[in-house]
Amino acid sequence: MNVQEVLTDYISKEVAKTGQPLPTMDQPLLDSEGGVIDSMSMWPLIVFIESHFGIAIEDTDIMQENFRTLRALTKFVEAKHSELHS
Amino acid sequence: MKTDVAIIGGGPGGSATAMFLSGAGLRITMIEKTQSPRYHIGESLTGECGNCLRTLGLEQEMSSRRHPVKYGVTVYGPRGKNAFWVPVKGWHPESGLFDTHSWSVRRSDFDHMLFTAATARGVSVMQAEAVVPLFNGDTVRGVRVRTNGGSLEDIESEILVDASGQSTFLSNAGLLGAKVRGNYDRQVAIFSQVTGAIRDPGTASGNTLIFYRQKHHWAWFIPLDDEVTSVGIVVPADYYRAKNESKHEFLLRELHELNPELSRRLPEIQFVEEVRGISNYSYHLTNFTGKGFLCVGDSHRFIDPVFSFGVFFAMKEAEYAASSIASFFADSKREQPNPFAAYQRLCDRGQDNIQELIDAFWEHPYAFSMLAHHRYPEDVIHMFAGRVYNETPLPGLLAMRSINEKGRMKRVAHECSGSVN
Numbered sequence: 001m002n003v004q005e006v007l008t009d010y011i012s013k014e015v016a017k018t019g020q021p022l023p024t025m026d027q028p029l030l031d032s033e034g035g036v037i038d039s040m041s042m043w044p045l046i047v048f049i050e051s052h053f054g055i056a057i058e059d060t061d062i063m064q065e066n067f068r069t070l071r072a073l074t075k076f077v078e079a080k081h082s083e084l085h086s
Numbered sequence: 087m088k089t090d091v092a093i094i095g096g097g098p099g100g101s102a103t104a105m106f107l108s109g110a111g112l113r114i115t116m117i118e119k120t121q122s123p124r125y126h127i128g129e130s131l132t133g134e135c136g137n138c139l140r141t142l143g144l145e146q147e148m149s150s151r152r153h154p155v156k157y158g159v160t161v162y163g164p165r166g167k168n169a170f171w172v173p174v175k176g177w178h179p180e181s182g183l184f185d186t187h188s189w190s191v192r193r194s195d196f197d198h199m200l201f202t203a204a205t206a207r208g209v210s211v212m213q214a215e216a217v218v219p220l221f222n223g224d225t226v227r228g229v230r231v232r233t234n235g236g237s238l239e240d241i242e243s244e245i246l247v248d249a250s251g252q253s254t255f256l257s258n259a260g261l262l263g264a265k266v267r268g269n270y271d272r273q274v275a276i277f278s279q280v281t282g283a284i285r286d287p288g289t290a291s292g293n294t295l296i297f298y299r300q301k302h303h304w305a306w307f308i309p310l311d312d313e314v315t316s317v318g319i320v321v322p323a324d325y326y327r328a329k330n331e332s333k334h335e336f337l338l339r340e341l342h343e344l345n346p347e348l349s350r351r352l353p354e355i356q357f358v359e360e361v362r363g364i365s366n367y368s369y370h371l372t373n374f375t376g377k378g379f380l381c382v383g384d385s386h387r388f389i390d391p392v393f394s395f396g397v398f399f400a401m402k403e404a405e406y407a408a409s410s411i412a413s414f415f416a417d418s419k420r421e422q423p424n425p426f427a428a429y430q431r432l433c434d435r436g437q438d439n440i441q442e443l444i445d446a447f448w449e450h451p452y453a454f455s456m457l458a459h460h461r462y463p464e465d466v467i468h469m470f471a472g473r474v475y476n477e478t479p480l481p482g483l484l485a486m487r488s489i490n491e492k493g494r495m496k497r498v499a500h501e502c503s504g505s506v507n
Contacts, residue, residue, distance in 0.1 A: 030452065032164070032300070039455035040168050046456065059461065059485040060492045062453035
């Protein structure tokens with residue numbers, strides 16, 4: 001699975017818990033904008049991304065813009081990943 | 087009349103400065119225009135504020151007055167869930183964090199207690215209104231006051247302490263630097279006191295609760311005694327104006343609508359105080375010390391009331407001010423251009439650090455939550471207590487600073503790209 005597929009799979013499991021529909025690539029992920037990720041579920045998401053992709057999410061990476069949508073999150077993880085392997 | 091130290095204001099900053107200085111062999115005169123006690127908000131005391139009271143030998147007095155005991159603060163998320171809890175903890179250099187408590191207080195009682203304790207320790211009190219500072223060249227040499235009878239009197243002092251709170255006496259007199267608007271100066275607070283509020287059971291009943299709705303829109307819930315709870319709503323001024331309601335209507339409706347957990351705790355609202363409001367309270371004054379004077383607490387800066395640092399800053403700065411003043415009198419030369427420059431740097435450091443904490447909370451709520459819960463919980467406990475004066479910043483504070491800085495740079499970049507396009 002590529003980054004986008006892995007993240008979509010993770011989010012689909014999250015929305016299954018709440019009964020919300022799976023957001024499209026551009027629909028909000030964060031609960032402040034109506035999405036499924038709140039301050040409690042963000043930590044497991046961060047831990048998952050770090051362990052699955054072997055990247056370190058810095059304090060300054062936890063900006064809302066990086067988590068706003070699946071597209072933004074995919075782009076962010078891909079960038080971190082390529083940083084690691086460049 | 088002549089005195090060594092004249093203190094304008096008999097609130098917590100003034101009384102604490104006087105008490106921390108008592109025993110130094112100085113003549114201290116406190117000038118207070120109103121007859122205490124008087125109404126004030128800012129009722130929740132941080133952990134280190136509790137420590138100031140212990141240092142002043144007032145713990146027993148606080149306990150005997152049955153102020154609600156505060157073990158921490160709970161901040162509820164927008165839908166009444168995802169609360170985060172920050173306990174009041176002390177710190178020992180060898181054994182680390184330990185359980186302790188602070189208090190929440192009815193300010194009229196608390197301020198009166200401090201004022202009375204100060205007079206009991208030999209501080210002179212003058213019921214009068216400060217009119218203008220007095221000068222000898224570029225050095226402040228006292229203050230002219232208007233007594234109750236209406237006559238003017240000059241009080242000559244070696245050091246004048248401005249503890250006038252949000253009246254900002256020395257700033258109004260044009261003595262300090264520019265008054266810079268704070269980040270939260272377009273906010274309005276509407277508040278009162280209620281009976282019948284549902285508190286947490288047992289020892290948690292005295293804790294401070296904060297209810298968050300969205301950025302800059304929140305409520306406080308602070309127990310004042312067994313029956314009465316202080317409640318207040320803070321919102322952007324534009325939001326308040328757009329509602330076009332009386333203060334009473336506004337507070338009543340917001341208390342019901344702002345957060346489900348807050349409305350659950352207020353099944354029936356009985357106001358036992360008038361509904362009051364304040365606005366534009368966030369500001370910052372530069373150059374608040376100099377030859378013959380210094381400012382304490384709100385008289386030079388007020389950030390944002392969300393995490394209850396108001397009385398803490400007044401009392402902690404009073405402690406530092408008293409120490410600086412005592413050193414000044416111990417120094418026979420007294421030739422420094424500003425004898426209180428180090429005090430000013432220390433105050434700025436503490437207030438700047440709390441500003442970072444509050445900015446991170448409002449601007450980056452998800453990152454803040456990650457730092458507070460998972461990455462630096464101990465550092466956040468230290469900051470909430472008020473341990474913010476160390477020369478070496480805590481890693482959690484550095485993280486907040488970096489996040490805030492990154493956010494500011496992004497905003498600037500965004501604004502620039504907006505103006506180009």
